[in-house]
Amino acid sequence: MKNIILTQQEIDHKTKRIAYQIYETFPDDTEIVLAGIALNGYLFAQKLATEIEKISDIKVTLCEVKINKSQPLEPVETSLKAEEYANKSLVLVDDVLNSGTTLIYGVKHFLDVPLKKFKTAVLVDRNHKQYPVKADFKGLSLSTSLRESVQVVLGEKEQYAFLED
Numbered sequence: 001m002k003n004i005i006l007t008q009q010e011i012d013h014k015t016k017r018i019a020y021q022i023y024e025t026f027p028d029d030t031e032i033v034l035a036g037i038a039l040n041g042y043l044f045a046q047k048l049a050t051e052i053e054k055i056s057d058i059k060v061t062l063c064e065v066k067i068n069k070s071q072p073l074e075p076v077e078t079s080l081k082a083e084e085y086a087n088k089s090l091v092l093v094d095d096v097l098n099s100g101t102t103l104i105y106g107v108k109h110f111l112d113v114p115l116k117k118f119k120t121a122v123l124v125d126r127n128h129k130q131y132p133v134k135a136d137f138k139g140l141s142l143s144t145s146l147r148e149s150v151q152v153v154l155g156e157k158e159q160y161a162f163l164e165d
Contacts, residue, residue: 002162002163002164003162003163003164004160004161004162005124005140005142005150005161005162005163006123006124006139006140006152006160006161007160008158008159008160011047011123011139011154011159011160011161012159014123014139014140015044015047015048015051015123015139016051017139018048018051018121018137018138018139019048019051019052019054019055020055021137022048022052022091022119022121022137023052023055023056023058025117025119025136026058026089026117029058029088029089029116029117030057030058030059031058031059031060031061031088031089032052032058032059032060032061032088032089032090032091033060033061033062033063033080033085033088033089033090033091034048034049034052034060034061034062034063034090034091034093035063035064035065035078035080035085035090035091035092035093035106035110036062036063036064036065036093036094037065037066037067037092037093037094037102037103037106038064038065038066038067040094040095040096040152040154041065041093041094041095042062042064042065042093043095043154044093044094044095044121044123044152044154045062045091045093046062047154048060048091048093048121049062061080061084061085061088062079063078063079063080063084063085063090064078064079065077065078065079065092065106065109066078067102067105067106067109069101069102072101072102072105073105076105076106076108076109078109082112082113085110085113085115086113086114086115087114087115087116088115088116089115089116089117089118089119090110090115090117090118090119091118091119091120091121091136091137092106092107092110092118092119092120092121093120093121093122094106094120094121094122094123095122095123095124095152095154095161096122096123096124096125096126096150096151096152096161097122097124097125097126097129097133097135097138098126098128098149098150099128099129099130099131100129100130100131100132100133101130101131103120103122103131103133103135104131104133107120107133119136119137120133120134120135120136120137121135121136121137121138122135122137122138122139123138123139123140123152123161124138124139124140124142124150124152124161125138125140125141125142126142126143126144126150127141127142127143127144128144128146140161142163144163147165148163148164148165149163149164150162150163150164151164
């Protein structure tokens with residue numbers, strides 16, 4: 001059974017709010033990197049970039065991050081070379097923070113490069129972490145049972161998030 005937890009309008013509102021929070025966190029930066037975890041994290045990063053550029057003069061550079069979720073120890077791939085984000089402020093973006101596995105391996109990858117400032121953003125935080133990782137910016141915190149899963153749909157025509165048993 002699908003239980004809608006975020007409508008398109010709510011996703012839009014939460015995206016705007018997180019964009020303002022990011023802007024407030026990096027007020028002196030002229031450029032930030034939004035590193036979105038493929039696939040939905042990158043789509044969410046694109047939405048955030050659009051909103052940040054509407055409300056500020058900050059130049060947003062998008063970076064797609066590929067993590068093998070079933071084999072997270074495999075090397076992380078990014079669409080930007082390390083020197084393209086070194087010494088810049090970076091926000092690692094994903095759609096849902098489940099156990100924290102994907103986010104923690106993403107964080108680990110970016111710790112190998114000197115960054116000016118490093119934050120994390122998620123649309124939905126499930127509060128079931130196996131790793132000590134937190135989202136600095138989150139749209140919705142949700143306590144769910146372990147057998148429930150949160151799915152986010154970020155299509156061109158429709159966007160919503162739902163809880164599935």
